[in-house]
Amino acid sequence: MAIIPVLEAEEKIQLNDKTRFNGVKSFVTKGATAISTMTVTIGATVINIFDSEVSNRFGDWAHTAWTFDIDSTNNKIYFSENSVDLVATVASATYATLASLLTAIQTALNAASSGYTLTLDEKNRITMTKSNGTFIMTSLRKDAALLPHIGFYLEQKTALAERQGTPVEFGFRKVVLTVGDGTTTATKNFYQKVYSVEGDALFSNDWFNTFESRNSCQETS
Numbered sequence: 001m002a003i004i005p006v007l008e009a010e011e012k013i014q015l016n017d018k019t020r021f022n023g024v025k026s027f028v029t030k031g032a033t034a035i036s037t038m039t040v041t042i043g044a045t046v047i048n049i050f051d052s053e054v055s056n057r058f059g060d061w062a063h064t065a066w067t068f069d070i071d072s073t074n075n076k077i078y079f080s081e082n083s084v085d086l087v088a089t090v091a092s093a094t095y096a097t098l099a100s101l102l103t104a105i106q107t108a109l110n111a112a113s114s115g116y117t118l119t120l121d122e123k124n125r126i127t128m129t130k131s132n133g134t135f136i137m138t139s140l141r142k143d144a145a146l147l148p149h150i151g152f153y154l155e156q157k158t159a160l161a162e163r164q165g166t167p168v169e170f171g172f173r174k175v176v177l178t179v180g181d182g183t184t185t186a187t188k189n190f191y192q193k194v195y196s197v198e199g200d201a202l203f204s205n206d207w208f209n210t211f212e213s214r215n216s217c218q219e220t221s
Contacts (some may be wrong), residue, residue: 003181008021008025011192021175037180042174046217063194069191072092075144078142079143090105090146091108109191110197117129126150127165128163149172177190
């Protein structure tokens with residue numbers, strides 16, 4: 001017997017636009033106690049979406065800040081130096097700006113190795129520089145990998161002293177659905193991409209494919 005939380009939500013949303021978190025499809029297995037509590041948590045905000053009428057178990061929300069939620073599900077940077085595999089772990093927190101996230105990434109990289117500096121240009125492109133050698137950013141698709149969320153989509157094939165990603169156009173907010181029966185609870189985690197007005201063009205698949213193709217030489221150098 002178990003509680004099965006099911007969260008329906010938009011994967012992508014623009015800053016300040018209304019979005020809905022829907023827990024209607026959450027259920028308990030046969031013989032279990034009926035659901036009696038249901039909340040959605042975004043950062044420090046907890047929204048009660050439980051209703052005795054199942055069809056009303058939803059809540060509406062608008063993200064008003066372009067922030068980055070980092071925890072154990074997305075806090076790893078996998079890289080190698082001189083054929084030695086390394087892992088940097090970024091401190092779990094909600095980062096209010098991309099610049100503050102970069103500071104945390106730089107700290108994590110230098111805790112795992114040394115010589116790393118991260119900078120951000122006017123187009124929100126991150127550049128990683130190593131002053132005392134070369135590196136390869138590896139396993140972009142591995143569990144908890146952070147780099148694909150911040151403009152590094154393609155695997156690096158050769159060791160470099162510097163690497164630049166594509167523009168970072170969205171933040172990401174962690175949304176947690178918690179469903180309970182009065183005695184036990186179960187949770188479902190979901191990450192929602194929150195786009196700036198400027199980054200809203202990424203909703204177009206055609207634009208994104210063209211953009212990624214245009215930048216592929218830079219990513220794989």
